[in-house]
Amino acid sequence: MQDYDWTQDKAEFVAEPPDAPHPMSGTPDHSPLARQFALMTRTLLHTDTVAGALDLVMHTVQAVIPDADLISITLRSSDGRLHTPLETDPRGTELDQLQYRYNEGPCLDAARKEGTACTHSGDLAATPQWPRFGPAAADLGFLSVLSTALVADAKPPRMSGAMNIFCRKPGKLGDESTRDRALLLATHASLALAHTEAVRLAELREAELRKALETRDVIGQAKGILMNRRGINAEEAFDLLRRTSQDLNIKLAELARTLADRHTELDVPEL
Amino acid sequence: MGDQRHERLWRLVTERLPDQRAGTGWAGVVCAVAVERLGVDAAAVTVRTTVRTQQLVAATDAWAEELEELQYTLGEGPGVAAFTSGEPVLVGDMGTGRHQWPGFEGEAASAGVGAAFAFPLQAGTTWLGTLDLYRRTPATLDAEHLADAVALAALTTTALLADAGGDEVAPWARADLPGHYDEVNIATGMLAGRLDISLDDAMLRLRAHAFSHHLPLTEVAQAVLQHRIRPDTFAE
Numbered sequence: 018m019q020d021y022d023w024t025q026d027k028a029e030f031v032a033e034p035p036d037a038p039h040p041m042s043g044t045p046d047h048s049p050l051a052r053q054f055a056l057m058t059r060t061l062l063h064t065d066t067v068a069g070a071l072d073l074v075m076h077t078v079q080a081v082i083p084d085a086d087l088i089s090i091t092l093r094s095s096d097g098r099l100h101t102p103l104e105t106d107p108r109g110t111e112l113d114q115l116q117y118r119y120n121e122g123p124c125l126d127a128a129r130k131e132g133t134a135c136t137h138s139g140d141l142a143a144t145p146q147w148p149r150f151g152p153a154a155a156d157l158g159f160l161s162v163l164s165t166a167l168v169a170d171a172k173p174p175r176m177s178g179a180m181n182i183f184c185r186k187p188g189k190l191g192d193e194s195t196r197d198r199a200l201l202l203a204t205h206a207s208l209a210l211a212h213t214e215a216v217r218l219a220e221l222r223e224a225e226l227r228k229a230l231e232t233r234d235v236i237g238q239a240k241g242i243l244m245n246r247r248g249i250n251a252e253e254a255f256d257l258l259r260r261t262s263q264d265l266n267i268k269l270a271e272l273a274r275t276l277a278d279r280h281t282e283l284d285v286p287e288l
Numbered sequence: 289m290g291d292q293r294h295e296r297l298w299r300l301v302t303e304r305l306p307d308q309r310a311g312t313g314w315a316g317v318v319c320a321v322a323v324e325r326l327g328v329d330a331a332a333v334t335v336r337t338t339v340r341t342q343q344l345v346a347a348t349d350a351w352a353e354e355l356e357e358l359q360y361t362l363g364e365g366p367g368v369a370a371f372t373s374g375e376p377v378l379v380g381d382m383g384t385g386r387h388q389w390p391g392f393e394g395e396a397a398s399a400g401v402g403a404a405f406a407f408p409l410q411a412g413t414t415w416l417g418t419l420d421l422y423r424r425t426p427a428t429l430d431a432e433h434l435a436d437a438v439a440l441a442a443l444t445t446t447a448l449l450a451d452a453g454g455d456e457v458a459p460w461a462r463a464d465l466p467g468h469y470d471e472v473n474i475a476t477g478m479l480a481g482r483l484d485i486s487l488d489d490a491m492l493r494l495r496a497h498a499f500s501h502h503l504p505l506t507e508v509a510q511a512v513l514q515h516r517i518r519p520d521t522f523a524e
Contacts (some may be wrong), residue, residue: 222449222452223411223414223449226335226416226448226449226452226461228463229452229462229463230335230337230461230467231337232463233463233465233466233467234341234467234469234473235473236473237466237467237469237470237472237473237474237476237477238474238477238480238487239477240473240477241473241474241475241477241478241479241480241481242477242478242481243477244474244477244513245478245479245482246481251474251513269464270463277477277487280477280480280481280487281480281485281486
């Protein structure tokens with residue numbers, strides 16, 4: 018995690034009256050919450066790494082949900098394992114490992130359930146939902162939890178996951194306003210994940226495209242070399258290239274490149 | 289605001305269909321929208337891998353094709369500059385003789401270019417090519433057109449990636465089909481073989497010949513392929 022001055026930020030928001038307007042209603046220009054959301058959205062637009070975006074989202078969670086004592090982002094890979102790329106406390110990974118070990122817990126529920134985006138418990142020590150994970154989490158000192166699904170529509174190899182918020186006190190994180198804020202922030206995190214996937218895809222396709230176009234140039238040049246050597250036309254040269262590539266079991270592009278690279282030093286007998 | 293612009297242009301592009309006969313894919317559609325909306329006379333999309341390596345993807349007319357080829361011949365011009373700098377290149381009056389591109393400016397003036405604007409196409413952390421816009425009379429792009437052009441350049445990247453990697457790969461992106469400058473590559477190979485020189489050297493000599501005789505590079509290449517120019521012409 019980056020070294021934000023969270024304590025100060027948090028103090029500012031705690032100073033806000035408890036009946037402060039809901040972030041999405043009220044007077045957007047003057048509410049510090051709305052300002053925080055607006056700032057985050059603006060900054061997200063200029064953040065091009067997934068880690069940077071998720072980091073920013075977690076920073077905002079810490080700022081707008083005063084009860085958040087620990088925040089973690091959990092992603093589930095296609096083999097079912099849980100990964101904890103970001104956390105405000107190393108115990109985030111520990112909590113995820115407990116859920117993985119017992120195969121139960123809020124993060125698994127949030128990622129698994131269809132339609133329900135949130136899972137909450139205000140009494141981890143005695144919750145019937147997670148008879149094994151609950152008490153184990155309480156042993157680590159966390160009594161309330163709110164998990165919100167991330168990239169709910171994920172298909173392999175893309176990972177689904179959850180944003181988890183833990184509180185040391187019981188009976189916390191269950192109110193509607195906290196849930197709304199968490200949902201909104203999780204949406205931003207999901208968008209960041211989806212966007213990064215798109216960027217990665219663009220780079221991949223870009224590299225393929227570049228290769229295809231370079232290959233085409235080289236094939237053209239190889240045709241010219243053969244036309245000169247054999248006194249044949251462009252079509253015959255291409256046929257010869259294709260036939261030879263099949264006979265020698267070499268890719269057409271590779272054959273063309275060898276011919277182009279070595280034409281002054283080699284006399285390929287087959288050609 | 290920016291999103292609305294993007295959405296408006298996106299709709300303008302997607303309400304059309306790629307021209308199957310031209311084989312220029314969605315990139316061709318973007319060019320058509322550019323000419324309709326940006327107050328320019330012609331538009332072209334060129335994929336560039338180096339200053340000297342380019343592939344014409346789509347052009348709205350033969351004039352734009354000619355201007356792209358001119359940059360291919362000379363290795364300079366607004367598109368090449370936008371690609372190497374990663375910044376838009378805006379020349380509102382080509383006739384002011386700024387001598388930025390000693391070769392291109394003169395030839396462009398003869399070809400009747402009043403203004404040229406080139407926008408790099410960003411893909412991830414690199415540049416894929418450029419969206420090049422041309423006007424016959426000098427004029428700058430006003431703020432509205434400039435913002436639209438930048439948004440359209442972003443759409444062009446999406447269009448190129450859709451053409452190159454979708455269910456149906458557009459002809460311009462297929463390695464097994466001859467490219468727009470195929471004859472130039474073939475002539476390069478022929479000349480390299482005949483004169484026993486490197487391919488780079490052969491390409492350079494073709495380009496020098498085209499430039500010094502004020503001929504399009506593709507025409508010189510055709511002349512070589514049809515034995516209308518003797519290879520000795522290119523010997524040192």
